[in-house]
Amino acid sequence: MADMTKPVPQLNADNRPFWEGCREHRLKIPKCSSCGYLRWPPAFLCPKCLSAENEWINACGTGRVYTYAVYHIAPYPAFKESLPYVVAMVTLEEGPRMMTNIIDCDPAGIYCEMPVEVSWDDITEEISIPRFRPLQ
Numbered sequence: 001m002a003d004m005t006k007p008v009p010q011l012n013a014d015n016r017p018f019w020e021g022c023r024e025h026r027l028k029i030p031k032c033s034s035c036g037y038l039r040w041p042p043a044f045l046c047p048k049c050l051s052a053e054n055e056w057i058n059a060c061g062t063g064r065v066y067t068y069a070v071y072h073i074a075p076y077p078a079f080k081e082s083l084p085y086v087v088a089m090v091t092l093e094e095g096p097r098m099m100t101n102i103i104d105c106d107p108a109g110i111y112c113e114m115p116v117e118v119s120w121d122d123i124t125e126e127i128s129i130p131r132f133r134p135l136q
């Protein structure tokens with residue numbers, strides 16, 4: 001029988017501060033303490049200067065749709081109930097691009113550069129997933 005449960009993010013040393021921030025509904029991004037580069041996705045070493053030092057900053061939670069796809073066929077059985085849904089890359093106000101979902105709107109109305117804001121989906125007591133909706 002197919003697994004009907006959607007996957008849950010797995011925490012590790014690189015992404016734990018991000019997911020802990022999400023639990024508090026704060027969108028956190030690692031910033032290199034040496035050169036200031038915003039490392040996204042989170043990584044142990046800065047891809048620009050190779051420093052291992054970083055601090056976590058709070059992103060403001062807004063951005064713009066960079067690109068997107070509307071899914072009409074579920075890649076896994078657990079996603080069938082969500083069809084159609086939108087997978088998108090959103091350029092955060094701070095610069096990094098985050099893979100996410102666009103929610104709370106008709107997929108036909110989505111366009112590149114559309115202003116969006118974060119919306120929290122509390123899927124468990126430990127995990128809240130940042131999705132984005134049209135900016136109100």
Ligand SMILES: [Zn+2]
Pocket residue numbers: 032033034035036037046047048049050051
């Ligand atoms: Zn750096």
